[in-house]
Amino acid sequence: MDQDETQSLVTTLGLSQLAAERPGEIERALDNARSLAERIPRDLHWSDEPAHVFNANLFTANLFAAKAQQEPHS
């Protein structure tokens, strides 16, 4: 990534203050992220789902339970 591309990314990330105050930190962070990404296995099949996905039953059950707990007991 050249300097212009890094600058553009810094602006998109909203990290201009950090980049100005501490030059080099964002570049190091991006290097760390790239090195992590390179180690993620790429042989995952499209049918391999993430460990946690939206679950409507669970979502509504939690919502009702939380609401019931917040309501004062009659």
Next chain:
Amino acid sequence: MTELAYLSIIDAARMMAEGDLSPVELCQELLARIERLDPTYHAFIKPTPELALTAARAAERKFASGQVESLLQGIPFGLKDIIDLSGVATTCHSKLFADHVAHKDAAVTACLKTAGAIPMGKLSTHEFAIGGPSFDLPWPPAVNPWGGAHFPGGSSSGSGVAVASGMLPAALGTDTGGSVRNPASMCAIVGMKATYGRVSRRGVFPLAYSLDHIGPMTRTVADNAALLQVLAGHDAEDPGSADIAVPDFSAEIAKDIKGLKIGHVRHFYDGDEVAHPDMSRAIDDAADTLRRLGAEVREISLPALSEYATCNRTIIGSEAYAIHRKFLQEQPGDYGALGRQRILTGAGILAADYIDALRLRARLKKKTEAAMAGLDCIITASGLDPAPRLDDAEENARIYPRQCRQPFNVTGQPALVLPAGFSSEGLPLAIQLVGHAWQETRVYRIAHAYEQATAWHKRRPPIKETTH
């Protein structure tokens, strides 16, 4: 004095119930010890003597009137300072949150208070449970009482130090990539990360929502089971909390382990990575001890340590950055250098890589479960090295990723560490025992059998007292 400082929860509870120990006396004794030791060991961000004494007097009144509501009644505890205690700042060991006063107790704090336990204060951590050990924060890093100038592990550093040095019999830590188990290992105490969803995360400042666990830290296995008993349970206000029955974690603790099947994961510390020889020997010796106690121990293989580590670090990086993005944009200078650098990694992780890490997580969980089929538990390393010196930044950076705890944050299984000896330099060594999801009771049984067959938990660190 020393006897009270190192009294176990179980013994203190029995003595209080029989009228042989006053909760106020124990509380005052430990507050005085904190005052003497903490200038050297920096376990506390803020002791809370007024809250402690008020609670101790209330416990004393209950004992006097014959009301014994829980084993934890009158027992002092400390909280890693990312866990809310109403009316006290939750600083996260950061300038950014120095004045961030909690208006409500965290769910775990409320559990302990309801049980009649005594809140002794807030304990030091790595900044936001990720950036440490650091010397550029408003409070110094905690110091390991074993050795006196060594890293105590992290990020629940103060919790490990306070319990190991006899300032507290119990503390809570949090564990996202090993942060209960690391200080427990380096300070020669017992640390448990129960199954994900077993203990509520409500009121605890998050590092990574899908990996954060809150865990008990104590000096003995039986104490640990007693403490988890009070913390465990469903909380509808924590979306990660599991609505599952809570067993009696001490139910099997006195049973022997004859015939139990234990998988020995050697390749984590003698293949994928190579542990310090003292550590390697201690774990192999522990496996032999379990064999001598009648367990069937056989070597098994799990996926490579690096796969779990990549998965764990990618998820932490992404979720932590999402939590901290606004602060990094607006107040980057209020972080310490190490915390900022570690959290900032998430800024460069693509959404697709985060999703791939979550997909990898599901695969690793499945493979781990398959490898553990028919087994009661596995034994492996916790850390790979004895504690380095606290001021040796290079060595701390080298050993930071060298650990075998992350796999079980990824899989969400219960994982416990306990002392397994000392290095040639006198620094603590540890083993890790890992059970099937929701099988904490079995892990405690095996850990207790090992603990009772050895004497490691009876050793005390060479405490240096500050003289005024």
